Amino acid sequence: MKLRVAARGSKLSLIQVKLAMDWFRRSIPDLDYEVVIVKTRGDIHQDKPFHMIGGKGVFEKEVNLAVLDGRADVAVHSLKDVPSMVDPRLVLAGVPPRDPPYDVLVVRDGYEPNLEALPKGAVVGTASARRRAAILHVRPDLRVEVLRGNVDTRLRKLVSGMYDAIILAEAGLKRLWDELPEELRSSISYARLDPRLVPPAPAQGIIGVYTLAERKDLVEALRKASDEKALVEARAERAFLSVFGGGCHVPVGVLARLEGDTLGLIAVLYSQDGSKRVEVSAEGDASNPELVGIQAALELRKRAVEEGMIA
């Protein structure tokens, strides 16, 4: 079986294609592939704010289009960048095992990768409302400044001194690590952030492979070859996202963990400035992950209204 795989041309995206295809090849031995690079408007206008190029999800829509119009058989995404609603002709068919779902604090030489230890007024780069509110919650004195671009671009901006620290997904950093120049690697250090303090974005660390629902054989082959745990966690977190709402300007995060047959989930919402925080948790059966995500979303809405955080 030869698949045409649509993906963005960024280094991280191409590494993710290889990771996903190497995984699926373990149970689909005759799997072969070629990459169809989709140059999205988001990649071309890297320094423009999201809303000027069509909002969050702009990258993913254009990559999915390649599948919809027959240029490719599947699309490979960082699942956390895929909006909760995708074209109904597409399905999430394949999911390799999840990489660490956590965020990390990355610092340049001379700093300790520890939120508490950053000097007063240190400059922290992130473009995410979730990450911004979470760190302001514990360190309201920090100066959070906008940081965009691919992961390697962000690291370069850190090392150049524009920021003292930045926040990234551990999964992206880990996948890219071996490709980074040694001088970049040796001038940074990083440490994991507590997910109850900085809750991950829905499906962070998970790679998602989408295809046309009507291609039953392909859907079934990818489903069978998928990592069950990652798929269950993805379904719970994405159900949470679709009910609670999200997007890059809502300071909310969620993390589901499947242990045995028990699916546990926590979700955290911050006010924009980080001064208020509400947390809910839910637990349920792995056989119905959506239920756990939806329950948590409804509960978090209720709590947020009680706290005067949303109307």
Ligand SMILES: NCc1[nH]cc(CCC(=O)O)c1CC(=O)O
């Ligand atoms: N928003 C960009 C993005 N999309 C996916 C990842 C990392 C890989 C992943 O979480 O699966 C990143 C980088 C980051 O947020 O630091």
